[in-house]
Amino acid sequence: MQRVGVFVCWCGSNIAATVDVEKVAEVLAKEPGVVFSTNYQYMCSQAGQEMIQESIRKYNLTGVVICSCSPRMHENTFRKTCEKAGLNPYMVEIANIREQCSWIHKDKDTATEKAIILGRAAIAKVHLNAPLTAGTSPVKKRALVIGGGIAGIQTALDIADAGFDVDIVEKEPTIGGKMTQIDKTFPTLDCAACILTPKMVDAAQNERIHIYSYSEVSSVRGFVGNFKVTIKKKARFVDETKCTGCGLCTEKCPQKKVPNLFNLGLDNRRAIYIPFAQAVPKVATIDADYCTMLKSGKCGVCSKVCTAGAIDYQQKDAFIEQEYGAIVVATGFNPIKLDKYDEFAYSQSPDVVTSLEFERLMNAAGPTGGTLLRPSDGQHPHTIVFVQCVGSRCDDSKGKPYCSKICCMYTAKHAMLCREKYPDTDVYVFYIDVRTPGKNFDEFYRRAVEEYGVHYVKGMVGKVVPENGKLKVQASDLIGNQQLHIDADMVVLAAAIEPDKSARPLATMLTASMDTNDFFTEAHPKLRPVESPTAGIFLSGACQGPKDIPETVAQASAAAAKVIGLLNKDHLICNPCTATPDEMMCNGCSSCEKVCPYGAITYIDKEFRGPNRTTLIRRVAQVNPAVCQGCGACTVACPSGAMDLKGFSNKQIMAEVDAICR
């Protein structure tokens, strides 16, 4: 029998307000094997931890039960505490009396009773705990960054800078992401391309960075330190090694009516294209949906004009297998579709645009060469109405429940740029709240109002009706208590942003969790914001939540730091809670092998002593503890119960069941 110490935490008043901690400690002291039981204000504090260590030494404790917050919170803390006092860290059990007791119950008697039962279950389990020692597994010193936007580029550059190889997988023909489409950046109004393109070139020229453009991740196996990833390089029908990016083909291609997605369909491009002048890699790509040659076999103009002989109509999707120690997700965002918001007439008039389309209309490299013109008739707009929170902060059934965070600032930027370039325009911004937390953000917004004379109106636009070439905007001015009717030339909608659609299937491949909005979940919202709960998976940029560029870059570098920390290790400490077979009972039937997701189970023929001094050769299971992740699927598949899981053994779980049902 273990010598168990019980430590009941008050967690300030978090636990103590609804659980009679003193009574819990008192009752648990009478449990078998408990030699010491106490309670304290904050067990996780320095003083609390010292008390635990002292008690371990003083009472010769062989097992420790801590009644406190969720083990997801402080299990590791307390394991380390006990390890320092000479106790095996796996002789610690946590009874979750905060998240699963004090916080969900109001009645003190009920909560106290439940806390006692949870404590008993933990004591029952700890009696059956055995000291465990963790093994190690090697780390593949290479990182994968999925997504080549500013987040992915920054992460890759930082990792490469620390001396590790990095691969970037980007699904578009060029890296750069959303930032390449943006004109100017708030709050400094410097040109996005001027700060982004040098980074793109840096990434391309860095010998430690390999860019897989026009590629996707098609499968992920393995685990932290040892991921095996298959990358699908989509056929672009152009040999990347030969193409010089001269662009002749993109001028000669006879198929001219292809919507230019880089300009969000505001103008057209050819079937063979380079998305924009500074693309990296600067290589042409054939759009198979439009190419006449690929569709009907008749054309071949690009092939004829290409002096480098880079065109290859026979190219097929290629699959590349690569091993990585860490994976960074940087899949970014997209504006939402606006079909649910047709009161703003987005589908009815080309002059109602999203903010990202507006960026292209303002951009010198955009479809209008940087002159702001109405898409419908190419006229200069005189009255422009900006509508904020389109699809953001909505009830779940209608849009996104969250604030998209970047809209207030870019709308201020747009409004300011309009007034600066075209002082004859009237600019209205309809807002619910203007949110400007950030360095120099509120100053920027105030400048738009005070220096540039942008009309900020507290209220929403109710409807937009296209009429005689104008857009009739009906809106409310809540402070003026009036309904406004504005004849606008353009309406710009600050559409909510959502995670890229590729994120959900990727999350499934990575077994990384997501929230209900398809943003990746971080391991801890405050303390581990750039890590996924799945070990070895890191988060960079807007795939984790809405972010502006400075925040994205900061998070990208933070993720890189975490990756570097991981890749710097030669070995990782494995989870010691692995499956372990009892060879004497193993039938060798392969049931466990079939359900193991990691291929951690193999079989060997082993000699055993039979009756009457004979030897028997039996086929028995072997578990590779470096590969086993401890899910326990095998333990249930095994009919004889020969397979058991350390740390969550049959007996331990049953002891908990017994204690709870007692």
Next chain:
Amino acid sequence: MQERLKQKAIELLQNGTADRILGWKAGEFFYDLTPAVFTSKEQIEKDFVFNVFAGANLSKYLIAESRKGGKVAAFIKPCDSYSFQQLLKEHRILRDNVYVVGVQCDGMCDVAKLGCEGILGVQEDGESLTVDTLYGKKTVKKADAIADRCATCKSKKIVVFDELIGEQGEETEADRFGEVAKLEAMTPEERFDFWRGELSRCIRCNACRNVCPACSCEKCVFDNANSGVRNKAAADSFEENMFHIIRAFHVTGRCTDCGECSRVCPQNIPLHLLNRKLIKDINELYGPYQAGADMDTKPPLTNFTVDDCEPSIVHERGGQ
């Protein structure tokens, strides 16, 4: 038939194909045939028996016999061949050490169904059986005495063999699930009462466990102290239930429906109904599956599809 098998057995011994023969001999009673290993012509001539009571499935004995060195020849009936192949699939039998003689079978008889008392002997005579009793001779149609499990025989196909005696057969279309469906149609209360009535007779003699080819663990969970459920004899109704639930669950997807469990139960508990219920569920929910039918198909419990039904189907699919 018996003579053909005897001759074959002697031939296999003499030509060196095998040094041991696994067959049947008379047990306590003549109708109670028991598996036996023969090593000489004399033994075979004296004791080897094969008749309408040779129901015992020999495949399980090959787990041990195939590991004893040398080569063993075994007579395998169609339903035994499924068990044999299932055990091969689970790496339990060393195939190289076994010579399989497939024996076609027209169904075995149930002595209780002869409807006679004081039976001294039975002679097979084409389609009828001549029963010699204390009270004189009596003729019974073989079809009337056939064992329940054979009346709903799933297959006459011998799925694995080295040589055949008799013709190769085909899978049958017999309706095996009538009784299961009848129970499913009852209310939970009625089902509970039914099973309580049946399982309360269990004396935990472990005959079902010992005879079952799927229940062939080196050491059973019920004998294993670390499993947390070790128990020798059921002390109360819960443990009666527990043993049979766990046993049925452990053979799920591995049970070939040979029916030996019900045959050997001294208390006549229809244990095969539990297994058949699970086979029926597997067929209905995950597509037809027959354990032991081949070497490659993944057993249903170590397999899945992403579109599998949810466990709530048990609540939803109606019935009582």
Next chain:
Amino acid sequence: MPVNEEFKPTIVAFCCNWCSYAGADLSGTNRLQYPANVKIIRIPCSCRLNPMFILRAFQRGADGVILCGCHPGDCHYTTGNYYARRRMTLLFSMLDFLGIERERTRVEWVSAAEGAKFAATMNEFSATIHKLGPNRRLEDLRCRKD
């Protein structure tokens, strides 16, 4: 079965460590209430749940057992919950076949973000068990509490 006014069902909830246990924590963090007679046991994955544990719980006097795991497709171990789903389907079906009330066992998929779903599920399950009354068909009289 008469519903005893004093009847306080014992409910054992097996939660996988990665999604549902975190979901249960989240319902605590959000202060969403559910009955105190629901007690959670942490297991690494829903596929760790051995049918023996469920039977053991009923033996020792549990009135309902629920398994919570990651949503199919989101298992931390990729495939664990798919196996659990088949195992539990067949086990529940067998228990139903034996006449054990099928409402006493349940599987719910609760993600780490679904604190509200966790609380709602537990409230609902607890109410169902309350209506069913004490588990009498699969209990071990020697383990009866009173």
Next chain:
Amino acid sequence: MIDTIKRISGVNPRKCMKCGKCTASCPAFDRMQFHPHQFVDMVENGRIDELMNSEGIDFCLSCFACVERCPRNVEPAKVIEAVRLAVIRQQGGAHLTPDEIPALLDDELPQQAITAAFRKYRK
């Protein structure tokens, strides 16, 4: 009274984030003394009497534009409908009481009409 309005309408005015999209959508804006976002706010802050006495409530067309457009499903039109109902319910003073009946009786009046009047006004 606040609770009555909330119960009848099923609306939780606290969900309103004062964006004014309802008011921006309202076709009867000019005729109303208080506008959709205001009456949600007035219900939340207990200014029910003012609302019940305001002329605007009868000009609400029940076109449900505000309900349709509200990003947070607050459903202002249901609030105004509930206020109208509350007004009707308060008109209890105008009901017929048994004491008043003898004075109203005359030979021409059919018996049925009196019964019907009771049913209508005393329920």
